[in-house]
Amino acid sequence: MLELLVCAFFTLLPDYLYRRYRQGKRFGRELTLYSVWFELRWGLVTCVMLTVGLITVIFYNHPSTTSATVFFRTVPIVPEVNGRVAQIHVGFSQAVAKGAPIFTLDSSTQEAAVEAARRKIAEADAALVVAKADILADEGKILEAKSALQQAMDELQTKNELKRRNDAIVATREIERLENIVAGREAAVLSATAAKDAAQAKIVSLLPAERASAAAALAQAEVELQKTVVRAxxxxxxxxxxxxxxxxxxxxxxxxxxxxxEEAGRGRLQAGFSQIEAQVIKVGMAAEVTCISKPWEVIPMVVTGVQDFIAAGQLRSGEQLIDAQQVVRPGTILTFLEPLYQGGLDGVTPGSSCIANAYSSNHDVIVAKDTGTLRRIALHAVDAVGLVHALLLRIQALVLPIQTLVFSGH
Known part of the structure; x- marks a missing residue:
C-alpha cells in the first residue's frame, strides 16, 4: 500500500493535475467513474508498472521474512545405564547448576562390584605378603639343601679317598649310593633355587599385574557406580x-x-528467507527484527551466517524412492542473525516469533572507480528504497501487538 501511494504521487497525481488544471476537466462532469480509466490511463498504467517494479526491487534487494525465531536447544535427561530410580533431587521445573545431581538410580549391583574389586586388591596384597614369606622359606630350604649336599659330597670324598688307599675297605656299591645321594641333593638345591626364583618372579611381575588389574576393575566399578547418579x-x-x-x-x-x-537462545536468531534471496543475502548484511515477546521495539542485527543448503531437500536412505512432488512446500534459506550491540536480545524470550528485514548495501560497488554513472545512480536508488522497507517494519512493529491482542483473539 505504501509503495502504491508513493508511485501514485509521482504518476497518477501529476496526470490528474494536468487533466484538472490544464485541460479544465472536473470530477462529476468530464471525469466520472466511467471515464477515469480513459482520461487517466497513462497515470494508472504508469503507477501500476512503477508500483510492481518498486515492490520487486525492494523485496528482492532488501528481503523480509516472518519466519524468524529465536531457536534454542534442549537436551534430554537420560542416564548412561538402565536402572530403577532410587532418589529424586529436583522438581518438575527447577534451575540447576553444573554438576548438580538430578536423580539417582539403584546402585546395589554397582556397589557389590566395587566391593568385589576392593577384595581383589586386598587378595593381591595378601598374596604379595605370602610370596615374600615363601621367599624366606625357600632361602631356608636352599641353605638346608646346600648343607645336605655338602655333607653328602664330603662323605663321598672320604669314601673315595679310602677306596683309593685300599680298595677292599669300601665297596663299590657304597660309592654308587653316595654318588646318587649327591646327585639327588644337587637336584634338591636346584629345586629350592627354582622355587625361590618363581616366588621372586611373582613378586616382581605376576602379583603387581594382578593388583593393577584389580585396581583397574575397581576404577571401572567406581565409574559404573558414579553413572547411577545423573548430574547436570x-x-x-x-x-x-x-x-x-x-x-x-x-x-x-x-x-x-x-x-x-542457561545460554540457550540468548545470543542469536535464525530467520528463513525465500529461496529467491539466495544470491542477495550475504554475511555482514545489516538487518532489523521485531519480536512479539518484545513489542514496539526494533532490534538492529547483522547477518553472521548463511546456511548453504536448504533443509527441504534433505533425504534419508530408506526402502522407498524419493519423489520430488513429496516436497510440497519450498524450503527457505536459513540465516543466522546476531545483535549489532551487546545485549540486543535481552528481553526476547527464547522461542519467540519475530519479523526480520535484511538490507543490502552497494557502497563498495558505488565508490569503485570502474563503476559507471548510470549504474551508480541505479545502485543508489536500490539502497535508498531500503528506507521504505525499514518504515514498513516499524509499522509492523507498531501494529503487531494490536493485531495479536485485538484482532486474533489471543
Whole structure:
C-alpha cells in the first residue's frame, strides 16, 4: 500500500493535475467513474508498472521474512545405564547448576562390584605378603639343601679317598649310593633355587599385574557406580521432569525430562528467507527484527551466517524412492542473525516469533572507480528504497501487538 501511494504521487497525481488544471476537466462532469480509466490511463498504467517494479526491487534487494525465531536447544535427561530410580533431587521445573545431581538410580549391583574389586586388591596384597614369606622359606630350604649336599659330597670324598688307599675297605656299591645321594641333593638345591626364583618372579611381575588389574576393575566399578547418579552437565533449567521413585529409565527409550542450557537462545536468531534471496543475502548484511515477546521495539542485527543448503531437500536412505512432488512446500534459506550491540536480545524470550528485514548495501560497488554513472545512480536508488522497507517494519512493529491482542483473539 505504501509503495502504491508513493508511485501514485509521482504518476497518477501529476496526470490528474494536468487533466484538472490544464485541460479544465472536473470530477462529476468530464471525469466520472466511467471515464477515469480513459482520461487517466497513462497515470494508472504508469503507477501500476512503477508500483510492481518498486515492490520487486525492494523485496528482492532488501528481503523480509516472518519466519524468524529465536531457536534454542534442549537436551534430554537420560542416564548412561538402565536402572530403577532410587532418589529424586529436583522438581518438575527447577534451575540447576553444573554438576548438580538430578536423580539417582539403584546402585546395589554397582556397589557389590566395587566391593568385589576392593577384595581383589586386598587378595593381591595378601598374596604379595605370602610370596615374600615363601621367599624366606625357600632361602631356608636352599641353605638346608646346600648343607645336605655338602655333607653328602664330603662323605663321598672320604669314601673315595679310602677306596683309593685300599680298595677292599669300601665297596663299590657304597660309592654308587653316595654318588646318587649327591646327585639327588644337587637336584634338591636346584629345586629350592627354582622355587625361590618363581616366588621372586611373582613378586616382581605376576602379583603387581594382578593388583593393577584389580585396581583397574575397581576404577571401572567406581565409574559404573558414579553413572547411577545423573548430574547436570551444564547450568540450565530442568523442565517437564516427571520421573518418580520406582520408575525404570532406559537411555534408548525413555528420557526423564529435558534440560535447557542457561545460554540457550540468548545470543542469536535464525530467520528463513525465500529461496529467491539466495544470491542477495550475504554475511555482514545489516538487518532489523521485531519480536512479539518484545513489542514496539526494533532490534538492529547483522547477518553472521548463511546456511548453504536448504533443509527441504534433505533425504534419508530408506526402502522407498524419493519423489520430488513429496516436497510440497519450498524450503527457505536459513540465516543466522546476531545483535549489532551487546545485549540486543535481552528481553526476547527464547522461542519467540519475530519479523526480520535484511538490507543490502552497494557502497563498495558505488565508490569503485570502474563503476559507471548510470549504474551508480541505479545502485543508489536500490539502497535508498531500503528506507521504505525499514518504515514498513516499524509499522509492523507498531501494529503487531494490536493485531495479536485485538484482532486474533489471543
Amino acid at each position: 552437565g551444564f547450568a540450565g533449567r530442568v523442565e517437564q521432569f516427571t520421573l518418580r521413585i520406582g520408575d525404570i529409565v532406559n537411555p534408548f527409550m525413555r528420557p526423564a525430562g529435558i534440560i535447557i542450557p
